[in-house]
Amino acid sequence: MHTVAVLSLKGGVGKTTVVLGLASAALRRGVRTLVVDLDPQCNATATLDPAETEGTLVDVLKNPTLSNLRKSITPSPWGEGVDVLVGSEDVETLNHPEPGVAKLNKLSKALDQIDSLLEEDETPYQLVLLDCPPSLGQLTRSALVAADRALLVTEPTMFAVSGVQRAFEAVQNERREHNSRLQPLGVVVNRVRPRSHEHQFRVEELRELFGPLVMPVALPDRLAVQQAQGACLPIHQWNTPGAREVSLAFNLLLARIMRASRGRVAPTRAEPIEEYEDLAEEAE
Numbered sequence: 001m002h003t004v005a006v007l008s009l010k011g012g013v014g015k016t017t018v019v020l021g022l023a024s025a026a027l028r029r030g031v032r033t034l035v036v037d038l039d040p041q042c043n044a045t046a047t048l049d050p051a052e053t054e055g056t057l058v059d060v061l062k063n064p065t066l067s068n069l070r071k072s073i074t075p076s077p078w079g080e081g082v083d084v085l086v087g088s089e090d091v092e093t094l095n096h097p098e099p100g101v102a103k104l105n106k107l108s109k110a111l112d113q114i115d116s117l118l119e120e121d122e123t124p125y126q127l128v129l130l131d132c133p134p135s136l137g138q139l140t141r142s143a144l145v146a147a148d149r150a151l152l153v154t155e156p157t158m159f160a161v162s163g164v165q166r167a168f169e170a171v172q173n174e175r176r177e178h179n180s181r182l183q184p185l186g187v188v189v190n191r192v193r194p195r196s197h198e199h200q201f202r203v204e205e206l207r208e209l210f211g212p213l214v215m216p217v218a219l220p221d222r223l224a225v226q227q228a229q230g231a232c233l234p235i236h237q238w239n240t241p242g243a244r245e246v247s248l249a250f251n252l253l254l255a256r257i258m259r260a261s262r263g264r265v266a267p268t269r270a271e272p273i274e275e276y277e278d279l280a281e282e283a284e
Contacts, residue, residue, distance in 0.1 A: 001115075001124065001125050001126060001127070001128060002126065002127050002128070002148055002149070002257070002258070003111065003128040003130065003146060003147045003148050003149070004022075004127070004128070004129055004130065004147060004148070004149045004150070004151055004185065004257060005130040005132055005140075005143040005144050005146070005147035005149070005150045005151070006018055006019050006022075006129060006130060006131055006132060006151045006153060007132040007134075007140055007143065007144075007150060007151070007152060007153070007167055007170075007171075008132075008134055008152060008153045008154060008160070008163055008164060008167055009134055009135065009136060009140075009163045009164075009166045009167045009170065010134055010154075010159060010160050010162070010163030010164075011134035012134075013134075013153050013154055013155045013160050013163070013190060013191075014153060014155065014190040014191055014219070014225075015039075015131065015132070015134070015153045016039065016041075016043045016044050016047075016131055017190065017219075017225055017229070018151070018153050018188060018190060018219070018253075019035060019044055019129045019131040020035075020044060020047055020048070020229065020234075020235070021219070021225075021235055021246065021247075021249075021250035021253070022127075022129055022250060022253065022254055022257070023035055023048070023076075023078070023082050023129060023234070024078070024234035024235045024236045024237075024247070024250060025236065025247070025250040025251050025253070025254040026081070026082070026126075026127055026254060027078055027079050027081055027082050027234055027236070028234075028236045028247075028251075029251075029254065030081065031081070031126045031127050031254070031258070032081045032082075032083075032123045032124065032125050032126050032127070033081065033082050033083070033125065033126070033127045033128070033129060034073070034083045034084070034085060034114065034125045034127070034128045034129070035048060035076075035082065035083070035084050035085070035129050035131065036057065036085040036107075036111075036128060036129065036130045036131065036143075037057065037084065037085065037086065037087030037131050038057065038087065038091065038107075038130060038131055038132050038133060038139045038140070038142075038143055039087065039131050039132065039133040039134075039139075040087070040088075040089050040090075040091050040092040040095070040133060041089075041133075042087040042088065042089060043229075044084075044087065044131045045084060045086050045087040046232075047229045047232055048076040048077075048078060048082065048084045048232070049076065049077050049078075049232040050074045050075065050076050050077070050084045050086060051074055051075075051077075053071060053072055053073075053074050053086050054071040054072075055068050055071030055072035055086075056072050056086045056087065056088035056090070056091070057072060057085055057086065057087050057088055057091050058088045058090045058091050058093075058094065059071065059072055060072050060085065060106075060107075060110045061091070061094050061106050061107060061110075061142070062094070062106075064106050064107070064109045064110035064113070066113055066116055066117065068110075069085075069110055069113060069114060069117060070117055072085055072086055073085050073086075073114070073117065074086065077232075078233070078234050079234075081123075083125075087131075091139065094138060094139065095133065095135065095137040095138050095139045096137060096138045097137050097138075099137070099138035099141065099142075101178070103138055103142070104138065104141055104142050104145045104178060105142075105145060106142065107130075107142040107143065107145070107146045108142070108145050108146040111128060111146050114128075127257075127258075130143040130146065130147060134163075136166075136170050140170070141170075141174060141178075144170070144171060144174040144175075144178075144179060144182060145174060145178050145179050145182075146179075147179070147182055148181055148182065148183065149182070149183055149184075149185035149257070149260065150167075150171045150182060150183070150184050150185060151185045151186060151188060151257070152164050152167050152168060152171070152184065152186070152187045152188070153187075153188055153190055154187060154188075154189055154190065154206065155189070155190055155191050155202075156189055156191075156192055156196075156198070156199035156200075156201075156202035156203050156206075157198075157202060158202070160202075161202055161205060161206060161209070164187055164206070164210075165209065168184060168187075168210070171184050172184075183260075184213060185256075185257065185260055186213045186214065186215045186256070187206060187210050187213050187214045187215060188215045188217075188218070188219065188253060189202075189203055189206060189214065189215070189218040189219065190218075190219045191219065191220075191221040192218040192219065192220055192221060193220075193221050194220070203218065215253065215256065216252075216256075217249050217252040217253060217256075218249070219246060219249050219250075219253075220242075220245055220246060220249065222242035222243070222245060222246050223242060224238050224240050224242035224243035224246060225242075225243075225246055227240075227243075228243060235247050235250065236250075
C-alpha cells in the first residue's frame with residue numbers, strides 16, 4: 001500500500017483538486033484507493049459524495065479502533081475502487097499546534113488496520129491519499145507521520161512558491177524527527193497557463209529551488225476541473241477537451257507516483273515526461 005500526503009502550507013492552490021484528480025486517474029486504472037479527508041473544509045468528501053456514515057475522521061483520530069474505522073469509511077459513488085474516510089468540520093478541534101507523539105501516531109495506527117476491514121476476497125488498498133489542511137498542526141503532521149511519500153502542491157505565483165518552501169521544510173523536519181521512511185515525492189505545479197510570462201517565470205524559479213523534484217508535468221488551468229467537481233464527478237468522466245487535457249496530466253502524475261512507490265526515492269536528475277507515457281496510457 002502506498003500512502004501519499006498531499007499538502008501545501010498556502011490555501012487555495014488546488015491541493016484537494018490534485019487529490020481528486022489522482023483518485024479519478026486511479027479509478028480509471030483500477031488502482032483501489034482510499035481518500036482520507038483531513039481538511040476541515042471537507043471539499044474532498046463533498047466532491048466524492050459518499051453516503052452518510054455513523055462516524056467520521058474525528059472518531060478515528062480520537063480512538064483509532066477497527067470499529068471507528070468501519071463506521072467512518074464508505075464507498076464513493078464515483079465507482080468501485082474509490083473509498084472515503086469521511087471528513088468533518090469538527091476535525092479542526094483536533095488540530096493542535098504542538099501535538100505530542102501519541103497524537104501524531106493515531107492516524108498511522110488507524111491506517112495500519114484498514115486491510116482488516118476487507119473481506120477475504122476483496123482487493124486491498126493500493127493507494128491512500130491524505131488530503132491535508134493548509135496549516136502545520138496535528139492534522140498535517142499526522143499525515144506526514146503516516147505517509148511514505150509527500151506530494152507538494154503549488155501554483156505559479158510568488159506567495160505559493162514561498163508556501164511550498166515551508167511545506168518542504170516541514171516534510172524534512174518530520175522525516176528527521178518521526179518518520180524516517182518519508183520521502184518528498186515532488187512538487188506539482190497547478191493551474192498553469194502556458195502563455196503567461198509570470199507563470200513561466202515562477203515555474204523556472206521552482207526548478208531553480210527544487211531541481212528535479214519539480215514534476216515534469218504541470219496541471220493546466222482549465223474550467224473543466226471546477227465543472228467536474230461541481231457535478232461531483234471524476235475529471236475523467238467530464239467529456240470536454242479541457243477535461244481530457246487535465247485527465248492526461250493526472251494519468252502522468254499517477255504513473256510517476258506508482259513508479260516511485262515501487263521502490264524509487266526522490267529523483268536525482270530531471271526525468272522527461274516520455275518516461276511515464278506508457279504507464280499513463282494504461283490509465284486511459
